[in-house]
Amino acid sequence: MARKDEYYNRAKQQGYRSRAAYKLEQLNETAGLVQSGDTVVDLGAAPGGWLQVAHELAGEGGTVVGVDLQRIKPLEGVETVRGDMTEEETRERIKHALDGEEADVVVSDMAPNMSGEYSLDHARSVYLARMAFETACELLGPGGDFVAKVFDGPDLNDLKRDVEREFDYVREVRPEASRKESSELYLVAKRRLTAPVRVGDKLDVEIEDVGNEGDGIAKVEGFTLFVPDTEAGDSLRVRVTDVKPRFAFATRADGE
Template sequence: MAGKDEYYNKAKQQGYRSRAAYKLQQLDEMEDLFSHGDSVVDLGAAPGGWLQVASERVGTGTVVGVDLQRIDDLDGVETIKGDMTNERTRERVIKRVGEADVVLSDMAPNMTGEYSLDQARSLHLARQAFETALELLAPGGDFVTKVFEGRDVDALREDMEAEFEYVRTTSPKASRDESSEIYMIAKGFLTAPVEAGDRLTVEVEGRGSEGDGVAKVEGFTVFVPDAEEGERVEVEIEDVKPNFAFAKRAD
């Protein structure tokens, strides 16, 4: 069967709408994307292979697929016909989901055969998905996007790293050998009021279990070593987690 492969045949046998379903399964196995009860938004979701996998993995959670193309009905999945770059579509998704635990994008451009153009369009779609994820994700949430290898991918990764605890780039086994696609998995959406490198003055309000001073910045916890309760100190933020940050004294 020319043009067919084991994942295509497997998808047909197991009832998945696309071979891409196995890519998401493998990405989940790599990075533990889904938990039971999660809310998931899939951008560019047609024909629905990723929606099927997400629905299986989150059980009673919420799964919403968005695409300009019609997506045939799936049990336990809601679909929205629209363009996520459109504010009205985003409002519909936010109204339905509130905050998402996971935002997915397997979007790819209409291929022209000119790689530099296709790669640039792929990067544009990945950036749009990233910007949408920043609007939708709950603190600590995860984001997955596809992009073609090439120019400016490193810049996108750097931008993602500034917003998440860490970012991994990988190619699942289900990707075709000849494909230039890679997947960027961003874990732990950061919503802190501080960033690594920030310098600020804080008041130490108490001591943590490890003995570090504890300060608050807009209600967000910052751990400060070698600081006593009641002390006002200048600090530099070194590392930011979803719910707290580590700082060093800068005074």
């Protein structure tokens, strides 16, 4: 039995609206995306296969919101928004559906209408993934995760580089449920960075305190920066070496 028939038949038997549901299951197994109680936003959610899986994973204590230009048939426990995610009005409706909460996970399985010309289809898929990325940056809280489908090709590296600046790490994943002949892959970005600093930044700071591990503590717009070999009261120039969702590390850069 061909792989596409296997997943198609399984989806029918298990009540999923699309075979794509298994892609999200496998992405979740690989990357640990959705936890019980999470708030999940699915961009380009029609017909709703990913919404079904997201709702199962987030559970009754979670919140799942689906967004699409097409109408999504109602799903128990899931709220839907009909509109273009790139429009501010739609994003405001998404935020209203979240009731002011930040999302834990934003996912996108969007793909362009296929033209049959690979370079054009690839470029369009990168555009959609970038729109999903920009929306995710607006909706995700610190430490949140993001997933977007994209067709492999020459424009992927620029997109991946931009995503890497906003998350702790990014990897490419090809789920088993993807059709063998497909060039699709998923960018999986973990732990959204909302820090006011990035790796390589040079800053003038003042050490306000010393932490339990002996590192000096500086604050940048309220964000914690750990600097070893410093003492409270030191004023110095530092270079950021590592950034996490809620804190960062830096080293002295006095002579640089």
